[in-house]
Structures are given as C-alpha cells and as structure tokens.
Amino acid sequence: MEYPRPLTMVDVVLFTIADDTLSVVLEKRANAPFRGRFALPGGYIHVDEDEDAEDSARRVLAAKCGVSDVYLEQLYTFTGRARDPRDWSVTIAYCAVAPAQRVPARASTKIVPLTEATGLPFDHDRILARAATRLRDKATYSSLPGFLLPETFTYPQLQRVYEVVTGEHLDTSSFRRKTLELRMIEPVSSTQERGARGRPAQLYRLADQTLRAYQRKI
Amino acid sequence: MEYPRPLTMVDVVLFTIADDTLSVVLEKRANAPFRGRFALPGGYIHVDEDEDAEDSARRVLAAKCGVSDVYLEQLYTFTGRARDPRDWSVTIAYCAVAPAQRVPARASTKIVPLTEATGLPFDHDRILARAATRLRDKATYSSLPGFLLPETFTYPQLQRVYEVVTGEHLDTSSFRRKTLELRMIEPVSSTQERGARGRPAQLYRLADQTLRAYQRKI
DNA sequence: TGAATAGTGTCTTTAAGACACTATTCA
DNA sequence: TGAATAGTGTCTTAAAGACACTATTCA
Numbered sequence: 001m002e003y004p005r006p007l008t009m010v011d012v013v014l015f016t017i018a019d020d021t022l023s024v025v026l027e028k029r030a031n032a033p034f035r036g037r038f039a040l041p042g043g044y045i046h047v048d049e050d051e052d053a054e055d056s057a058r059r060v061l062a063a064k065c066g067v068s069d070v071y072l073e074q075l076y077t078f079t080g081r082a083r084d085p086r087d088w089s090v091t092i093a094y095c096a097v098a099p100a101q102r103v104p105a106r107a108s109t110k111i112v113p114l115t116e117a118t119g120l121p122f123d124h125d126r127i128l129a130r131a132a133t134r135l136r137d138k139a140t141y142s143s144l145p146g147f148l149l150p151e152t153f154t155y156p157q158l159q160r161v162y163e164v165v166t167g168e169h170l171d172t173s174s175f176r177r178k179t180l181e182l183r184m185i186e187p188v189s190s191t192q193e194r195g196a197r198g199r200p201a202q203l204y205r206l207a208d209q210t211l212r213a214y215q216r217k218i
Numbered sequence: 219m220e221y222p223r224p225l226t227m228v229d230v231v232l233f234t235i236a237d238d239t240l241s242v243v244l245e246k247r248a249n250a251p252f253r254g255r256f257a258l259p260g261g262y263i264h265v266d267e268d269e270d271a272e273d274s275a276r277r278v279l280a281a282k283c284g285v286s287d288v289y290l291e292q293l294y295t296f297t298g299r300a301r302d303p304r305d306w307s308v309t310i311a312y313c314a315v316a317p318a319q320r321v322p323a324r325a326s327t328k329i330v331p332l333t334e335a336t337g338l339p340f341d342h343d344r345i346l347a348r349a350a351t352r353l354r355d356k357a358t359y360s361s362l363p364g365f366l367l368p369e370t371f372t373y374p375q376l377q378r379v380y381e382v383v384t385g386e387h388l389d390t391s392s393f394r395r396k397t398l399e400l401r402m403i404e405p406v407s408s409t410q411e412r413g414a415r416g417r418p419a420q421l422y423r424l425a426d427q428t429l430r431a432y433q434r435k436i
Numbered sequence: 437t438g439a440a441t442a443g444t445g446t447c448t449t450t451a452a453g454a455c456a457c458t459a460t461t462c463a
Numbered sequence: 464t465g466a467a468t469a470g471t472g473t474c475t476t477a478a479a480g481a482c483a484c485t486a487t488t489c490a
Contacts, residue, residue: 003262005223008308044221045297047306052298077295077310079263080270088265090226090308092295156442173444174480181478198441199487374469391471392453399451416468417460 006079007089010056011042011124013075013131014065014096016103017148021113022135022164023100024128026120027064028108033085034121038110040128041065042091057094065109070098071147071209075131083123091122095131097147139165142213143184146206152188154201184212224297225307228274229260229342231293231349232283232314234321235366239331240353240382242346244338245282246326251303252339256328258346259283260309275312283327288316289365289427293349301341309340313349315365357383360431361402364424370406372419402430 014025026038041064043056050056054072062068075093083089103111117128138144145161159175179185185204192200232243244256259282261274268274272290279285293311301307321329335346356362363379377393397403403422410418 004265006226006263006265008224008226045224045306045308047222047224047299051300053295053308054297074294076292077271079272079310081265082269088263090263090271090310092297092308154442171480171482172442173446173482176443177479195489196441197439197489199443199489201442372469389453389455390469391455391473394470395452413462414468415462415466417462417470419469 007084007087008045009042009089009091010045010053010060010094011040011078011091011127012057012061012072012094012096013040013128014061014067014070014098014103015114015131015135015148016098016100016111017161017164018100018111018113020160020164022132023111023113024117024131025065025067025103025109025111026117028110029121030108037121038112039121040093040124041109053092054094057092057096061096066104066106067096067098067102070096070102071144072096073211075127075134078123078127091127093127093131095134097135097144099148099150101150136166138211138213142211143182143206143208144211146184152203152205154203156201158185158204182212182214183207225302225305226263227260227307227309228263228271228278228312229258229296229309229345230275230279230290230312230314231258231346232279232285232288232316232321233332233349233353233366234316234318234329235379235382236318236329236331238378238382240350241329241331242335243283243285243321243327243329244335246328247339248326255339256330257339258311258342259327271310272312275310275314279314284322284324285314285316285320288314288320289362290314291429293345293352296341296345309345311345311349313352315353315362317366317368319368354384356429356431360429361400361424361426362429364402370421370423372421374419376403376422400430400432401425 016023016025025041027041029035029037029039041060043060045053045056050059057072058068073095075095077090077092079090081088114132118125120128135144139162145165146158148161149157155176159170159172163170184207186207188203188205192202234241234243243259245259247253247255247257259278261278263271263274268277275290276286291313293313295308295310297308299306332350336343338346353362357380363383364376366379367375373394377388377390381388402425404425406421406423410420
C-alpha cells in the first residue's frame with residue numbers, strides 16, 4: 001500500500017570566510033513561497049538526473065552559487081507538516097565549506113556574516129544554527145576548518161581560521177603541536193610566501209581531501 | 219514547477235543488550251519487496267498522522283516492535299535511485315537504544331547479535347554499520363550506552379555495558395572518575411541491591427534523559 | 437639595527453592509565 | 464574467616480596550556 005509522498009528537497013549551508021568573518025551564502029528566492037527573500041540555497045531532488053541526494057546538493061550548489069568541488073557533508077534532515085507552507089516536507093540539509101575565492105559574486109546571491117543571517121524563511125534559522133554548531137564543534141577536533149582556505153596556506157592563516165570559527169584565541173605552540181599530531185597538513189616543498197613584512201611563512205596544504213579527526217576515550 | 223517525488227520512509231536501528239552481547243532488533247518483512255526476509259524495522263512516513271519523521275520512527279517502533287519511550291536520535295538519511303527496487307527513495311534512519319526488558323518477544327521480530335546481522339535487504343547493512351559506528355563512537359565520550367540499562371543500575375553494570383559496546387576492557391577507577399566528571403549518573407537514595415554474592419552495589423540512575431557529552435579542544 | 441611576523445623549547449597543569457589497596461556482604 | 468564483588472587512593476604517564484624564547488625577513 002502506498003502513501004502520499006512528502007515534498008523532498010535539499011538545502012545547503014555554504015560556509016566561507018569573508019573579511020576575516022565566518023560567513024554564509026544566501027540566495028534570493030526566484031519562486032514562491034517567499035519569492036524575493038534571501039534563504040539557504042536549496043531545491044527539489046530531481047529523481048531523473050540525481051543519483052542520490054548528495055548529487056542534488058552539488059547540483060544546487062553549482063546551479064545557484066556557481067560553486068563546485070567543495071567539501072560537503074550531510075548535516076541533518078528536517079521534516080514535518082509545518083516547516084513549508086506548500087506541503088508536509090522533507091529537506092536533507094548539507095553543510096558545505098569553501099574558500100571565499102571559490103564563491104563567485106552573483107546578483108542572486110550574497111555572502112553575509114553568520115551573525116547577520118537571521119530571520120530566514122522556512123526553518124532555515126534552525127538549519128543554519130545546527131550547521132554552525134556542527135562546524136564549530138568539528139573545529140575543536142578535526143581538519144574541517146582547513147577547507148575554508150585555498151589550496152595552499154600558511155600556519156598563521158590556518159590558525160586564524162580556527163580562531164575565527166571557534167571564536168577563541170589559540171596558542172601558537174599548542175596549535176602547531178596538535179595539528180602536527182593529527183598530521184592534517186603537509187608542507188609544500190621549498191615554497192615560501194614573500195613580500196610581506198616580517199619573516200615569510202612556510203606554505204602548507206591539507207594532507208587529505210577527507211576529514212581528519214581525533215578520537216577521544218571515555 | 220513540481221518534480222516527481224521519491225519514496226520517503228524511516229528505518230530504525232534499535233540496539234539492545236541481550237546475553238551480554240550488543241544486539242539489534244530485526245523485523246520479518248510482511249510485504250514485498252523482500253517479503254519474509256528479516257530487515258530493519260521501517261515504514262512509510264504517514265503525512266496524515268505524523269507531525270515529523272521522528273514521529274514516524276516512534277510510530278514504527280511502537281507498531282512493529284512494541285517499544286515506546288526509548289532514546290532515539292536521527293542517524294543519517296540514505297538516498298538514491300538504486301537502494302530500493304520500487305523507486306528512487308529516501309529513508310531517514312534513526313538510532314534507538316533500549317534495555318532488553320523493554321523489547322517484548324514477538325513472532326515477527328527477533329533480537330540478533332550485531333555480528334550476526336548481515337546480508338540484510340536494501341542497503342540495511344550499510345545503515346546498520348553506520349549506526350554501530352555512531353553508537354561505539356558515542357560510547358567513548360557520552361552517556362549514550364546508559365540508555366541500554368533499565369531505570370536503575372549499579373556501577374559495575376554500567377561499566378559492563380560500556381565494555382560490551384566498545385569491545386574494550388575498562389579500568390574501574392578511571393571509569394568511575396570519568397563518569398563522575400560527566401555527572402551522567404546520580405545515586406538512588408539509600409537503595410542497595412541485595413541477595414547476590416559479595417558486597418551489594420549502590421544503585422544509580424541517569425542524571426538526564428538527554429545525552430551528556432564531553433567537549434574536546436583542539 | 438629594530439620592527440614585524442614566523443616558529444620552537446620548556447615548565448606547569450590537568451587528564452588518563454595502571455594497579456594495589458580497602459570495604460562489605462554471604463556462606 | 465575467606466570467597467566474592469564493590470569501591471578508593473595513589474603513583475606514573477601523557478596530553479594540554481602558558482609563555483618566554485629564537486629565527487628570518489624588510490626597511
């Protein structure tokens with residue numbers, strides 16, 4: 001026996017760092033409901049062209065934000081009768097992370113500081129809050145914030161990104177010790193940054209395109 | 219513009235401990251596909267009666283396993299064209315944890331050791347694997363395994379549950395120190411277990427019906 | 437040389453692990 | 464009293480934090 005099927009969508013929380021501030025990409029809605037309002041980029045699952053929902057999320061990210069090949073992980077699935085005025089709905093939310101350079105400027109999108117992304121339509125405030133918690137949480141035990149940086153970066157840049165995401169000051173020495181222990185980054189051979197004031201820094205890249213995380217024991 | 223909607227379901231991985239072994243509840247499928255085979259308990263979302271998908275999961279758990287008021291958390295959403303022969307499908311998987319006493323014996327269900335729950339239909343092996351990873355992971359930094367025990371329990375029982383879930387031997391002294399630090403349990407006033415050999419143990423209960431977890435810092 | 441930023445060494449503090457010890461019950 | 468199980472104290476080891484120090488560049 002079959003049942004009426006709920007609306008099924010994906011929504012993406014795309015984080016980036018703009019002006020040293022943790023920010024999120026919003027999209028101006030082209031359709032009802034909430035036409036003209038800014039919301040999380042999202043869209044229907046296209047069963048004819050998407051192999052799975054992660055495919056849908058990547059398609060949405062490419063179509064609506066011009067962003068591809070970024071770190072993407074499933075966040076949570078938000079469901080219920082009340083969250084969308086059209087119908088009982090399911091949205092599979094994804095969390096994406098990209099360096100600002102990879103997010104093109106577009107008329108239909110804007111990059112806003114996380115703290116200013118409130119009052120969004122649907123339950124997007126809740127989705128965003130959960131995504132922010134996930135990101136901050138993973139910043140304390142994984143390499144996730146590293147995906148906010150371009151291909152190569154310096155240690156001070158990496159540390160700064162962790163500080164921006166967690167909102168806390170980190171000690172240089174301890175930070176290096178722990179990232180070394182995780183082996184999350186590797187030096188890019190014999191390349192240094194030049195031209196700035198002070199001693200030029202060694203460049204690094206992420207050791208892995210997947211996440212590195214600590215294990216904790218009870 | 220609307221798109222054809224995928225099939226939308228929930229599946230539940232219900233963990234329990236039977237004979238000192240981490241086990242999972244399977245249900246004999248009453249309908250096609252895979253009629254007669256054992257699989258994870260699951261079912262369609264009923265948009266007319268369920269407020270949200272967690273509601274659906276609790277309804278499924280009550281209807282198919284006779285289990286209610288248990289710890290339940292969303293695990294992951296499995297999607298795609300290939301995972302169900304009927305259609306492009308979405309299943310929101312939940313992870314549930316209950317003491318064996320609360321899982322009634324039924325003709326249509328069976329409790330099997332986790333290690334023997336393989337070769338399940340659909341992608342249920344994958345779902346189960348992810349659930350097991352989640353449970354074992356949370357056993358290292360949260361009170362989750364505590365929900366495998368009845369209302370009140372002793373310290374040795376609690377430690378045993380953690381050992382069964384993680385598969386590792388734990389030191390009594392360290393275990394007590396850490397659970398104290400988390401403040402996850404509290405003594406039940408002036409009640410002791412009696413009758414067994416040896417010194418009777420103090421009874422405890424979980425301090426909280428929600429999860430308690432450590433924070434680690436990078 | 438000194439301002440600026442990068443990077444290291446080391447002492448202190450805190451948490452984890454190991455393990456021997458004491459405590460309370462029953463037969 | 465001794466077997467059995469519950470529960471504690473304490474020494475050792477490892478990880479985290481704090482912070483002063485050295486290093487390399489440019490003007």
